[in-house]
Amino acid sequence: MKVSRWLADHWVMGVALLVLGYLSLPIAVVAALSFNRPSSRLSYDFNEFTLDNWRQPCATSDMCDAVVRSVQIGFIATVVATVLGTLMAFALVRHRFTGRSGINVLIFLPMATPELVMGTSLLALFVSAGVPQGFWTVVIAHVMFCVSFVVVTVKARLAGMDRRLEEAAADLYASPWQTFRLVTLPLVLPGIVAAALLAFSLSFDDFIITNFNAGTTVTFPMYVWGAAQRGIPPQVNVIGTAMFAIALLLVGLSSLRGRRARRHTLPVAAATGRRAKSPS
Amino acid sequence: MTALAHVPTSTGQPAPPPPPPRGGRHRLLPYLLLLPGAAWLLLFFAVPLFQLAAASLYDPAGSLSTGYALTWAFGNYPDAVQAYWPQLGRSFLYAGIALVLGLLMGYPLAYAIAQKAGRWKNLLLVCVVAPMFTSFLVRTLAWKTILSDNGWLVGLLRDVHLLGPDGRLLATPVAVVLGLTYNFLPFLVLPLYASLERLDYRLLEAAGDLYASPVQTFRRVTLPLSMPGLIAGTLLFFIPATGDYINAELLGTPNEYMIGNVIDSAFLVRLDYPQGAALSFLLMAAILAVVFVYLRRAGTEEVL
Numbered sequence: 001m002k003v004s005r006w007l008a009d010h011w012v013m014g015v016a017l018l019v020l021g022y023l024s025l026p027i028a029v030v031a032a033l034s035f036n037r038p039s040s041r042l043s044y045d046f047n048e049f050t051l052d053n054w055r056q057p058c059a060t061s062d063m064c065d066a067v068v069r070s071v072q073i074g075f076i077a078t079v080v081a082t083v084l085g086t087l088m089a090f091a092l093v094r095h096r097f098t099g100r101s102g103i104n105v106l107i108f109l110p111m112a113t114p115e116l117v118m119g120t121s122l123l124a125l126f127v128s129a130g131v132p133q134g135f136w137t138v139v140i141a142h143v144m145f146c147v148s149f150v151v152v153t154v155k156a157r158l159a160g161m162d163r164r165l166e167e168a169a170a171d172l173y174a175s176p177w178q179t180f181r182l183v184t185l186p187l188v189l190p191g192i193v194a195a196a197l198l199a200f201s202l203s204f205d206d207f208i209i210t211n212f213n214a215g216t217t218v219t220f221p222m223y224v225w226g227a228a229q230r231g232i233p234p235q236v237n238v239i240g241t242a243m244f245a246i247a248l249l250l251v252g253l254s255s256l257r258g259r260r261a262r263r264h265t266l267p268v269a270a271a272t273g274r275r276a277k278s279p280s
Numbered sequence: 281m282t283a284l285a286h287v288p289t290s291t292g293q294p295a296p297p298p299p300p301p302r303g304g305r306h307r308l309l310p311y312l313l314l315l316p317g318a319a320w321l322l323l324f325f326a327v328p329l330f331q332l333a334a335a336s337l338y339d340p341a342g343s344l345s346t347g348y349a350l351t352w353a354f355g356n357y358p359d360a361v362q363a364y365w366p367q368l369g370r371s372f373l374y375a376g377i378a379l380v381l382g383l384l385m386g387y388p389l390a391y392a393i394a395q396k397a398g399r400w401k402n403l404l405l406v407c408v409v410a411p412m413f414t415s416f417l418v419r420t421l422a423w424k425t426i427l428s429d430n431g432w433l434v435g436l437l438r439d440v441h442l443l444g445p446d447g448r449l450l451a452t453p454v455a456v457v458l459g460l461t462y463n464f465l466p467f468l469v470l471p472l473y474a475s476l477e478r479l480d481y482r483l484l485e486a487a488g489d490l491y492a493s494p495v496q497t498f499r500r501v502t503l504p505l506s507m508p509g510l511i512a513g514t515l516l517f518f519i520p521a522t523g524d525y526i527n528a529e530l531l532g533t534p535n536e537y538m539i540g541n542v543i544d545s546a547f548l549v550r551l552d553y554p555q556g557a558a559l560s561f562l563l564m565a566a567i568l569a570v571v572f573v574y575l576r577r578a579g580t581e582e583v584l
Contacts, residue, residue, distance in 0.1 A: 015388040019388065020389065030418055044424045087314070087316065088318070097310040097311065106318060114567060116544075117329075124553065127344070144321065201413075221417050224417040228421060240414045247414070
């Protein structure tokens with residue numbers, strides 16, 4: 001009786017943990033394989049422990065070139081998409097204007113369209129316009145699919161913000177610019193940073209759209225794709241593990257900062273923080 | 281607004297009504313703010329779709345080197361379907377099976393995190409998102425190791441006779457569907473979680489007090505209240521899964537190829553632009569049709 005009661009209470013959690021295991025398994029394998037000395041180029045099995053891959057991550061220099069290129073593209077695309085998307089988010093949340101629903105559809109559609117369709121249509125455009133494909137066509141494509149995600153992320157932050165803080169600043173004789181710089185921007189900044197991180201990770205990891213628009217430019221995902229036919233160097237798993245570790249570190253740091261900020265902020269900011277979080 | 285657009289936000293609350301315009305100077309401001317982003321999306325998202333439509337009607341006799349003529353060759357569509365209907369059907373079949381598997385796994389996971397996890401909630405959420413921290417392709421390749429013929433999983437399944445002595449997982453439809461499920465599961469779980477997190481536990485207790493069985497409580501209370509997240513999640517899962525060809529390429533064989541593989545090779549290997557464009561457009565139309573029917577059946581007007 002006791003066992004069945006316990007099972008009835010906890011089976012959902014049990015299933016959830018199993019599913020989390022399914023989700024985490026490949027990462028564990030990637031991390032393990034980063035310490036592997038493969039028996040042959042086309043082997044995917046764990047053979048022998050080694051630290052060589054971590055000591056010489058750039059043993060295959062093509063791969064590191066591809067990583068650098070992905071970082072460059074990701075950086076430029078993130079900056080442009082974050083600026084464009086943030087401006088749009090401000091317009092959508094703070095202003096009343098005609099054509100709002102049209103703009104909303106324009107922002108929503110790229111998120112709902114299969115990447116394959118966006119990639120091939122952009123390819124059709126570039127080819128018919130005679131634009132040579134390469135680094136900059138990839139940047140253009142990445143900005144395009146990142147903008148919508150930036151808008152949605154920043155919009156959520158802006159919508160949850162307490163307008164009374166800005167009104168208070170104005171009442172205290174702050175100019176509109178001062179209000180924006182000293183009140184609005186600091187409050188929206190976490191949303192903008194989150195949006196930028198999202199944009200960078202989307203850009204860095206994109207394969208399908210990039211593949212159609214890169215010409216001879218090779219990004220990291222394209223390198224992995226090409227290498228999958230010829231044999232994957234184990235260093236690919238080093239990059240994969242390092243990416244994971246960096247992202248995890250960022251998440252850990254931000255949650256620590258969030259906890260400390262909550263402890264040390266003025267009551268007003270703490271109150272608005274709580275307000276922004278609680279669903280109405 | 282659309283439910284999909286709210287997905288990445290965990291607080292899906294509606295925006296407060298914008299303040300009334302305050303003067304002439306402000307009338308133009310929203311348009312100035314919108315202009316660069318909207319222009320980018322128009323130029324590099326909307327215009328290319330028309331270009332794709334045009335390319336799908338090019339004369340199939342043309343080639344990249346001699347140039348294409350727009351001859352309104354609607355015959356490209358039936359020709360493409362006739363040549364590649366197995367791949368087209370397979371895309372929807374695999375994505376559909378993966379979606380069912382995803383729901384069976386994702387719903388309990390989202391529910392457990394939202395309602396049962398307590399102070400572990402954030403940690404578990406990070407675990408759901410964590411796979412996306414590292415490269416999609418590298419993770420998919422890891423499945424190659426997990427499912428390989430001399431891996432422990434195949435060995436185990438052979439030992440318990442779930443697989444024959446020569447049975448394999450890699451290079452089978454099972455591997456492709458497992459890969460699809462794995463890759464898109466977080467997109468299903470996150471919106472579901474957002475919906476379930478706002479579910480008031482007292483409603484479930486009330487249902488229990490009124491003698492509803494757990495199954496009834498789920499069907500009559502939990503499920504209807506999680507509908508917005510469920511709809512958004514299934515779309516976020518199904519749309520990219522149908523268009524995916526990475527799993528079929530890396531974990532399957534040409535026998536498991538989906539429509540994406542065909543489109544990829546039409547554009548990048550065979551350089552048959554009219555056919556690639558026709559298939560691409562067809563894929564979008566088919567997905568839109570499925571999504572539309574689904575939304576009508578799901579009976580919500582909140583989405584789209």
